Amino acid sequence: MSFIDQPMTTDDELPRSADVVVVGSGHNGMVAAAYLARAGLDTVVVEASPTYGGMTATNEMLPEAPGYTINEASIQASLFRTTNIDEDLGLGRRYGLKQTVIDPAHFQLAADGSSLGLWRDPRRTADELRHFNRRDADRLLELYRVIDAAVEIGLPVMQTSVTRPSIKAIMKSVAGAAKNRKELVNVGRWMANSQAEAIEEYFEHDMIKAPLLTSLPFMPFDADLSGWSLIYLGVLSKYGVSMFHGGTGSFPKALAACIADHGGRVVTDTPVEELVVEQGRVTGVCVRGGQEITARRGVLTACSPRTTLDRLLPKGVLPRRLQNAVNHIPTKKRGITDYKLNVALSGQIRMTKHEKWRDRQGIGGIDLRLACNCFHPYEEVLAAARACVRGEIPEHIPGLATVPTAFDRFAPEGKDLFWYWSGLTPSIPRDGWDKARKEITDKVIRDAQHYYEGIENLEVARRELAQPDLEDRFWAIDGSVYHVDPTITRFGPRKPAPGFAGYRTPVPGLFLTGSGTHPVAGISGMPGQNAAHTMIKLFKAEDRGGRGHALTARREQENGIADRLEAPTSNGTGRSGARAGQRT
Incomplete structure (x- = not known):
């Protein structure tokens, strides 16, 4: 039995159509669905597994240990407090989501019984660090000043589309840079360093050096530009790291309640086998058993981009250049x-x-x-x-x-x-x-x-x-819990691949979200929030006529995809004939 109340459906209960179909009920898909439903769009989330939540799912440890409940693939909500999702959607206020900041969020433990707490307040961490190395304690506070500046500059552009950033986000980032102009040179040097180089430049003692590697193994530790990983310290100090009461599964549970409250649905145990393409546009999904769900406005996938673009999208839809980019999305190249x-x-x-x-x-x-x-x-x-x-x-x-x-x-x-x-x-x-x-x-x-x-x-x-x-x-x-290897070349406009950043894809009606899209993986919900805002803005432009349609057509033409998508298939219907037929 699931730890959280899960809505279960049968094939007979599947909706025949919706404005938006969201594929995958990981927290980013659920966040996006909640925003879309709140905007008045008829939204259905389709999940392959028997329970929703994806890697944030909290379920009983069956069959191994009945009565024990686990976050199946997660622990802390390390980034959620950097967002306004809770406030926007009323998750705590209306839908029962409760979180507590864990402070210290981390300890480094030594074999002799000593320990160092990594507190939200850097001064408390420095006070403990002085027991081991006084110079390191002073240098820690110096590093925090650099990283805090980077957070103030960088966070606004994480909370918007990377290809069409909002003016508000740009202005906040510029204001952050102006406020922290004295630290800009230090920020640049720190981020250009490798993670190991940055740590060894600042610190001497193992008690502070070790957790800054162990906790943050994103890029190879000796890779240039991997120093950016330490930005987590700025998140820790400015926002704090929380745990959800009832497990991380309480997050998608609150989102499911929000989605239902605005007329949306979450359908579980229903794998999507193929995206339906008609007249050059993704118009819905085909689920296990052959039933189709029509998407009047668009399909948003929250699974890994390679799953969407290489397994669910029928072969031949993407031109060779874009398909080649998809084929080379890295998922296990870091070692x-x-x-x-x-x-x-x-x-x-x-x-x-x-x-x-x-x-x-x-x-x-x-x-x-x-x-x-x-x-x-x-x-x-x-x-x-x-x-x-x-x-x-x-x-x-x-x-x-x-x-x-x-x-x-x-x-x-x-x-x-x-x-x-x-x-x-x-x-x-x-x-x-x-x-x-x-x-x-x-x-x-x-x-x-x-x-x-x-x-x-x-x-x-x-x-x-x-x-x-x-x-x-x-x-x-x-x-891959990241969906795309978190190397520096796979951030920004190259995430997940050139031509596919910004949540909109070159294929009309198809949108991406999830850990493999801008800005980062981890439990934040920012990719889902950004994707929903992108879709809502586009739909409003299309509803006004003219500009929205012109922009869409121009983007398709730039990617060399418009003509081939509009060409009818051999069966004369304009609909893709081949089914992917593969499990995502």
Whole structure:
């Protein structure tokens, strides 16, 4: 049984048409659907899985551990508080969404029992860091000034279309640059550095260096321009990192209520097999069993862009140049990939050694199980990344650990859950995933038991999600939680690929959202919010006539797609004849 109330439908209940069909009920698809429904558009969300929420889904840990509830692929809502989605949609005010800021959001744990808390207030982090290195504490505050400036400049352009940014967003970004003009040179140097270079330029001690790698394994640590990853520190300090009561699944649950309140629907257990193309336009979807749902205004897909453009869109629709760009969207070229472990426990685990150390320092009174904690030294993190690129299982698997039952009731009384996420497992393990999965999990638990007392003895059941498991469970190509590798060349107008940025695609009636679109992955909802605003603006322009249609036609012509889409197929109907016939 699902932890959150899930609307279930049967094929007989499927709507025959809607203004907008949203494919995929991950949080970005649900955010977009809520905005579209609120704008008065008849909106239906179609989800392949039995429950909605995608990678934010919160469900009972079945069949492994009945009574234990897990966020299947997520932990914290690290970016949601940077947005105005909650306020816009009334998710907390009207639909029961409740969140609490976790502070400190992270700890770095050392084998000797010492720890460093990464607080929302950088000064508190610096105060703790002085115990280890006074120079590092001062340099941390310097780095925060640089990163805070970058957040003020960069966040407005994250909250709008990258190809058609709003004037308001541009002006806010310009104002941020003017306000922080003294830091612009430092911002540029920091972002141009590699992540490892930036960390080593500022810091000497392992207790601050290690978590700035472990928590943020996006690009290769030695890649130029990967220093931007540290911008997360600015998000942490300005907005705080929250957890949703009831799990991350409470977010899509509130969105489903909002969608229903505005006349929309969420349909689960209904895989889309093909996008329907008629007279050069995407006009709906064909779901399992052959039933079609007509989309009067457009189809928005929240799955990975390669799924949409290479599997669901019929072959031959895209011209060769654009199809080639789609074929080369990277999903596992970094050498590293993600892994999530959920462990059900028969009792409660302790962190006695680290709690006693903090008590002796006069900084105790905190349940260390609650934060997302790192416990691998800096050099072990670097070594793990290098091993992954070689296709080897690292000797240690750096990542983030948390005991969510310290926050909310995810397990029976007196019992705990242990969650672990790592972005440092090999994309292509040399000996295959059957061997790699077990070896990774065994190493995670082996290392964790030095910090989480009892984890080995109390285990009831485990569920591990390595790359192929993420692909199978969430219909994500190569198990990529980002949908597109988060390298610097895949941001902005090249995300997910040249010609496909800005949420509108060159194919009329087809729109993209999700983690593979601007600006970032993670639980924020910004891609969904931006996509919905883009669609609503376009629909309004089309309804006014003239300008909207002219812009659409010009864009199609620029991409070399208009003539080929308008040409009738061999059956004379103008409708694509081939079905994709593949699971997304």
